[in-house]
Amino acid sequence: MLWLWLWLGLIFLLLLVSLPILAVHRHIFRKYIPLLVRIFQEEPLLIMPTGAPQPDAEEIEFTTTHGLVLQGCYLPTHQPRKGVILFGLEYGSNRWACVPYCEFLRDQGYDIFAFETRGQGKSPSHAGYEPLVWITDFEVEDYRAAVAYLKQRADAPARGIGFFGLSKGGSAGLYVACDDPWIRCCVTDGIYATHTTMVPYMQKWILIYSKWKKAASRLPHWYYRYAAMAGLRKTSEERHCSFPHLEWQIQRLAPRPLFMIHGEADNYIKPDMAQALFDRAGQPKELWIVEGAKHNQAIHQAAAAYKERILAFFDKHLAEQPRAEVGGVQHGAARESSALAAAVPCVLASISSSIPQN
Secondary structure (H helix, E strand, O other): OHHHHHHHHHHHHHHHHHHHHHHHHHHHHHHHHHHHHHHHOOOOOOOOOOOOOOOOOEEEEEEOOOOOEEEEEEEOOOOOOOEEEEEEOOOOOOHHHHHHHHHHHHHOOEEEEEEEOOOOOOOOOOOOOOOOOOOOHHHHHHHHHHHHHHHHOOOOOOOOEEEEEEHHHHHHHHHHHOOOOOEEEEEEEOOOOOHHHHHHHHHHHHHHHOOOHHHHHOOOHHHHHHHHHHHHHHHHHHHOOOOOOHHHHHHHOOOOOEEEEEEOOOOOOOHHHHHHHHOOOOOOEEEEEEOOOOOOOHHHHOHHHHHHHHHHHHHHHOOOOOOOOEOOEOOHHHHHHHHHHHHHHHHHHHHHHHOOOO
């Protein structure tokens, strides 16, 4: 009988403690998750960069697995080709917006391929889908289709390609690169993921919306992550898509190299958000925080260094290796040429000795 009373007392204490917690949880989810879903879907004030068609570009159309025909452009180098780079466009820009970011790479021997994901530029969208600044499974599908297109080209490089992307396009392209070793190395500028961006903003927003600021500030980090997941599920149901988590996917890129660039004055994606995402990637990796640069403005803030460092990265990790003597050891065509040159005198001597002398 005593044990029964002890168990009943324990159950009563648990209820006494848990019921207020459950009530607070219910209040938070009823009041704040709809706010989170609304804010998550808002479009920030952005200047959408566009560019003009290039006369020497190849206009491209390719089809996704769902039958959408996307628009792209292939910009061939005017130099002996070192490699091919897939460029990821920022949200809202057209395919020609790649030119200011990539012209220096073309000048140094790289072909560039850029395309517009569904609902962006002149690429159509499917019924009911409107792109957000966040990547969805549909943008991931579009980047996979773009890689598949590059693989089937007659001039596709056997050794693979590089990736260079900005903001949303950089995030979506990097997500695909993590699963495809044909993408040998990646450069990104201003990329972001869902949780590493959402959770810090949620911790800030709730202090604006909540009357109980002290209580809100004491909520554990894991609870914000849980609330973020609930908000994403609700948004997914409303928009009929899913939101992939780059922070989980980025761990799969290694041992392929990653060079992340981010603006120190980025007011949208704070440097600590970029750092949190970068920390999840494996080696080799490098993060360059460009002093004074706003979102996607590093190329303007540090133009010479920006181009030099990106070119050096691709020259190291993507360009065809020179077929010459390295460290006293001959490689490739140089080694084959030397072997052939050494063999020629022997062959000539053998032929000469076999000819009858008059």
